[in-house]
Amino acid sequence: MIPLFDLGVAVARVAVFFAFVFGLVVVMTWVERKGAAYMQDRRGPNRARILGITLFGMFHPLADALKFLFKEDFIPDNAHRLFYQLAPMFALAPAILTMAVVPFGPPVTIAGKTISLQIADLNVGILYLFAVSGLAVYGVVLAGWSSNSKYPLLGGLRSSAQMISYEVSLGLSIMGILMVFQAIRLSEIVLGQGELLFGILPKWGVFVQPLGFVLFLTALYAEANRTPFDLPEGESELVAGYHTEYASFKFSMFMMAEYIHMVVGAAVIATLFFGGWQFPYLADKGFAFPGGLSVTVPAAGVLVLRIGSFIGKTLFFCWLYVWVRWTIPRFRYDQVMRLGWKVMLPLSLLNIFVTGLVLLLIDKGGF
Amino acid sequence: MEPILFIIFGAIAVGGAIMVVTRKHPMSSALYLILTLFAVAALFVLRQAHFLAAIQVIVYAGAVMVLFIFVIMLINVPENKLPMERLTGLRLLGVVAAGFLILESAILARRFAMPAGSTADAGSVQAVGRALFTDYLLAFEITSVLLLAAVIGAIALAKRKI
Numbered sequence: 001m002i003p004l005f006d007l008g009v010a011v012a013r014v015a016v017f018f019a020f021v022f023g024l025v026v027v028m029t030w031v032e033r034k035g036a037a038y039m040q041d042r043r044g045p046n047r048a049r050i051l052g053i054t055l056f057g058m059f060h061p062l063a064d065a066l067k068f069l070f071k072e073d074f075i076p077d078n079a080h081r082l083f084y085q086l087a088p089m090f091a092l093a094p095a096i097l098t099m100a101v102v103p104f105g106p107p108v109t110i111a112g113k114t115i116s117l118q119i120a121d122l123n124v125g126i127l128y129l130f131a132v133s134g135l136a137v138y139g140v141v142l143a144g145w146s147s148n149s150k151y152p153l154l155g156g157l158r159s160s161a162q163m164i165s166y167e168v169s170l171g172l173s174i175m176g177i178l179m180v181f182q183a184i185r186l187s188e189i190v191l192g193q194g195e196l197l198f199g200i201l202p203k204w205g206v207f208v209q210p211l212g213f214v215l216f217l218t219a220l221y222a223e224a225n226r227t228p229f230d231l232p233e234g235e236s237e238l239v240a241g242y243h244t245e246y247a248s249f250k251f252s253m254f255m256m257a258e259y260i261h262m263v264v265g266a267a268v269i270a271t272l273f274f275g276g277w278q279f280p281y282l283a284d285k286g287f288a289f290p291g292g293l294s295v296t297v298p299a300a301g302v303l304v305l306r307i308g309s310f311i312g313k314t315l316f317f318c319w320l321y322v323w324v325r326w327t328i329p330r331f332r333y334d335q336v337m338r339l340g341w342k343v344m345l346p347l348s349l350l351n352i353f354v355t356g357l358v359l360l361l362i363d364k365g366g367f
Numbered sequence: 368m369e370p371i372l373f374i375i376f377g378a379i380a381v382g383g384a385i386m387v388v389t390r391k392h393p394m395s396s397a398l399y400l401i402l403t404l405f406a407v408a409a410l411f412v413l414r415q416a417h418f419l420a421a422i423q424v425i426v427y428a429g430a431v432m433v434l435f436i437f438v439i440m441l442i443n444v445p446e447n448k449l450p451m452e453r454l455t456g457l458r459l460l461g462v463v464a465a466g467f468l469i470l471e472s473a474i475l476a477r478r479f480a481m482p483a484g485s486t487a488d489a490g491s492v493q494a495v496g497r498a499l500f501t502d503y504l505l506a507f508e509i510t511s512v513l514l515l516a517a518v519i520g521a522i523a524l525a526k527r528k529i
Contacts, residue, residue, distance in 0.1 A: 127421035134429030145440045
């Protein structure tokens, strides 16, 4: 049925992506603390040490993991036991599934076989991403409701309303990208971004769809429940929101889900709006700068540069989450709703309209 | 491979649907309904209707069912006050009618061959989009007007003063 080689490649691909995302999740918990401390002029994590080495507090994630594993796994008396246990799984599973369609690099040819650096190049492409990430809301809602306690319930209600509201803008904000690149597969969108705009600028999504980028970024932050949209767990009003009653490993599953959402979100921004694995002015044979200058780079170098470029962009947007979190204060709830329905939605519709108009004019030779 | 997957997902869909109507707690019913919707989406994928499968998950599992759960959460009936529903004569009749429906569809399936034309990309986003905006444009536009009317109607009903 399936040749052994292909099966091996598929397994290896899933394993590598899994390791990448989970590794980044661990690093991000450290980056978040260190970034917060840096911005507030503190030292941040610096206590955890192994044999006297602290390594800038890099061992803190390790201490965290041990703590999560060994704390008491507590279930409140009045909780709906089954749903209470299911909720963290409902939160974590969609988060992990979303990374399946993100291309990490160009297809590689090894021993006459082409291997794509993407777990699944689905025909529905970006729709899969929305379908799966839309399910993340169940984890939050179920956690809030099954805890049978007022703060989690309020947090769950808030977050479900927020996630449904911003899902609309999230979906509409990328329509422009799909229209410009005439593609819905992520691999094709990345290929389209390898061209040049007016002969000088890389044709990255952010240059052809600046408004779309701002809308997508905002909606993504709201979907991931990150500041300034972290009302579902607004600690000053709701203790810890939907996961107030969770402890131990179940709590850490919610944490992991949030951080995986961040990492995958960063990778998707890089893919849709910043050229994915495209390195500016780098073609298959080497650099080709506008103006005729070209530098030849061996194929392996090109591959390394491209994968490195994708990872670099992803890391930058991961850092941007931390940056925004410690810069912008939290919105009030009515402000979140007003922004979602009265600003983001009309703007994303306008973006689609203007994009369509411009594409039509270009098509008719008006430009 | 395909028949095996069909049987697996078909069984999940039917089993989930039975659980939806037999569970006591509305939250269980809602979660089983999501499971059924998923299994049906998987059946769509097996018939190469990728776009339909994605839309099924986005619209039904991602949006409609969230609203269901929202309502169950807000009403929040305590477990000991949930009504016990009995198997009345009318419901038994429903089971019998369902049996006939299954029998009829089995007979129909034996008599008519599967519709041809479900090639590899007949259910792709491009193919469905082209069909919607050329052959079925009128139906598509009428449906969108109908949905718009429903949205306006919902607002008119929910708001006392507009």
